[in-house]
Amino acid sequence: MAEVLVLVEHAGGEVKKVTAELLTAAARLGTPAAVWAGPGIEAGQPRLAEFGAVKVYVADSPDFADYVVAPKAELLASLVASAAPAAVLVAGSAEGKEVAGRLSVMTGAGVLTDAVDVAAGPDGAALVSHANFGGAVNVHARVKSGLAIIALRPNAVAPEAAAGSAVLEPVSFEASDAARAARVVSREVAAKSARPDLQEAQIVVSGGRGTGSAEGFKVIEELADVVGAAVGASRAVTDAGWYPHAFQVGQTGKTVSPQLYAAVGISGAIQHRAGMQTSKTIIAINKDPEAPIFEIADFGVVGDLFTVVPQLIEEIGKKKQL
Numbered sequence: 001m002a003e004v005l006v007l008v009e010h011a012g013g014e015v016k017k018v019t020a021e022l023l024t025a026a027a028r029l030g031t032p033a034a035v036w037a038g039p040g041i042e043a044g045q046p047r048l049a050e051f052g053a054v055k056v057y058v059a060d061s062p063d064f065a066d067y068v069v070a071p072k073a074e075l076l077a078s079l080v081a082s083a084a085p086a087a088v089l090v091a092g093s094a095e096g097k098e099v100a101g102r103l104s105v106m107t108g109a110g111v112l113t114d115a116v117d118v119a120a121g122p123d124g125a126a127l128v129s130h131a132n133f134g135g136a137v138n139v140h141a142r143v144k145s146g147l148a149i150i151a152l153r154p155n156a157v158a159p160e161a162a163a164g165s166a167v168l169e170p171v172s173f174e175a176s177d178a179a180r181a182a183r184v185v186s187r188e189v190a191a192k193s194a195r196p197d198l199q200e201a202q203i204v205v206s207g208g209r210g211t212g213s214a215e216g217f218k219v220i221e222e223l224a225d226v227v228g229a230a231v232g233a234s235r236a237v238t239d240a241g242w243y244p245h246a247f248q249v250g251q252t253g254k255t256v257s258p259q260l261y262a263a264v265g266i267s268g269a270i271q272h273r274a275g276m277q278t279s280k281t282i283i284a285i286n287k288d289p290e291a292p293i294f295e296i297a298d299f300g301v302v303g304d305l306f307t308v309v310p311q312l313i314e315e316i317g318k319k320k321q322l
Ligand SMILES: Cc1cc2nc3c(=O)[nH]c(=O)nc-3n(C[C@H](O)[C@H](O)[C@H](O)COP(=O)(O)OP(=O)(O)OC[C@H]3O[C@@H](n4cnc5c(N)ncnc54)[C@H](O)[C@@H]3O)c2cc1C
Pocket: 207, 208, 209, 210, 211, 233, 234, 235, 236, 237, 248, 249, 250, 251, 252, 253, 254, 264, 265, 266, 267, 268, 269, 270, 271, 272, 275, 285, 286, 287, 288, 291, 303, 304, 305, 306
């Protein structure tokens, strides 16, 4: 079986969860071969083996840290030329999508972004599912000619452990002058919240304009903390400055697909739904029984969030004590 290249997302040697999802999807199409750009493979190798990587191409070059995304695309392009893979899988993150676009230009391969599922079609080639128009339309797509580059939405495919040998294959790599055009001159480590990453979280609690103010939005954080969730927000909230833009969910924000999504005081505009509709279970709390969010909710509570959420927090607290 041909190899399927998976670009590993890692930080400080820690392999991000989406990589396990990519390896699981890759195994449906061929032999999963991870691609590790930068240092730290010693720490990451066991995790790649646990999720079925048969081989790991390791390019430990400082170029990946010194220059933005272009070197990663060049590395993949060189591996596409040498390994002739059946497909290339990257995370559907902002960076992953940029790598996919650049790789497509370099190789002439087709790109399928925001994939929510991947399967082998009748001819063995990748058949990719997308949830379009805010999830109202499910589309199956494939690249008709040549290699497929697939950007898979985090949390869309459940990672499955599968023992792989994760044999390391060093790759010598030096970025071209063109890829060195934009250099990273300094880095500022973002203050790390104790909450899970929004796009990787199993549970997301999001608040909308119904929270009324930055002060009112705190109830969303309280609920998130009792259930170990990430906090999300609608654009109405981030535009009002009640919560940072980095936490906006929707068409112009982050796309999430957790096991559980709670939309609190959010109307359910199509642009918000575009970022959360593929969540496995959706709970809505809204005082308006006609709010569109109820059309897609699995469970709904019609009521004032400032009455409902404190009760919910109290009940969850009681359950935890049992
Ligand atoms: C190009 C474009 C891109 C966009 N991208 C995004 C995006 O990425 N993400 C996004 O979210 N939006 C996006 N929007 C904006 C989107 O159209 C909506 O305006 C926005 O989602 C509304 O946010 P909301 O649901 O919080 O506010 P509203 O629509 O005002 O809804 C507030 C809800 O809270 C309820 N409510 C009020 N008080 C209470 C209470 N005390 N208790 C319970 N419920 C209460 C109301 O009944 C109402 O349903 C975009 C718009 C455009 C045009």
